[in-house]
Amino acid sequence: MARRETALQAAQIQLRELIGSEFQSGDKLPNERELADRLAVSRATVREVLGQLAAEGVLTRTWGVGTFVREPAERVPVSISDVTALRDRITASGHSPALQxxxxxxxxCPDDCAKVLGLTPGDPVWRVDRLFAVDGVAAAWIRDHLPLSVGGRDLDPSGLLSIDHDMFEFLAGAxxxxVRRAEIEFAAVLADEESVxxxxxxxxxxLVNATQIGYTAEELALFHGHITVRTDVLTLRITRAG
Known part of the structure; x- marks a missing residue:
């Protein structure tokens, strides 16, 4: 099963590269037999990959007519240059955010965030798991870990179950x-079963996965999180001022 999934992933990557290099919006793709020959895979694999790309909105398939490259859907540009709520960034782009x-x-506490938060791996922490949508489409999956208390104050992140409460706002009040500085590291990844x-x-x-750490003015880490983003829905923008 794992070998078959790997083959499908490889074929999908090959077909994406082929579409990106040789075809434009509105172009008709070769038939399944030709694509199978070019990708050196079976027609059944080509058919499955074409179905996946059609489900994503990359292609349009019309029975008896053919398979065509679709016009790319509008993506929402989101600036991550400052410490601002994701909700507010999406709204500022003229789109509607929702917490699905x-x-x-x-x-x-996972190993990767224990050192950042000054804890021992396995110590109890809060995990906040949120799925944000843009205009009704799931766009960003965020998993944050917070200490149970900071500076002698117990934290209760239950308010983050509402889109009206953002992580930065919550931490400032609690x-x-x-949070004065957010450090973000990006990595390109392929969707695993959880992301699916x-x-x-x-x-x-x-997909793009970002590891984010929020610091106070005194460089105390208040949270450690992972953000997995659909870049066919959101584009991430960084602006540097000279």
Whole structure:
């Protein structure tokens, strides 16, 4: 099963590259037999990959007519140059944000965030899991970890189950120490089974994963999180002032 999924992922990547290099919006693709020959895969694999790309909106398939490259859907540009709520960034772009799903739980601190938060791996922390949508389409899956208390103040992140409450706003009010700097590191990834379930994309769909750490003015880390973004829905923009 794993080998078959890997083959499908490889074929999808090849077909995406072929479309990007040789075809434009509105162009008709070669038939399944020709594509199978060019990609050195079976027609069944080509048919499945074409179906995946059609489901994503990359292609349009019309029975008896053919398969065509679709006009790209409008993507929402989101600036990450300042410490601002994702909700407000999306709204500022003229689109409608929504919180499709959210959960808060106590869990064991993962190794990757324990050092950042000054904890021992396995110590209890808060996990805040949120799924943001843009104009009704799942766009960003965010998993944040917070200490149970900061500066002697117990944290209760249950308010983050509402889109009306943002992480930065919550931390400023709960700790009295606003987040002054967000450090973000990006990596290109392919959708795994969790991402498929949360973001509604096919297995192997290209995504961007960002690791984010929020610091106070005194360089105290208040949270550590992972953001997985559908770049066919959101574009991330960084602006540097000289």
């Amino acid at each position: 799903d959210a959960a808060v739980s106590r869990t064991a 700790t009295g120490m606003p 379930e949360r973001l509604g994309v096919p297995l192997g769909h290209p």
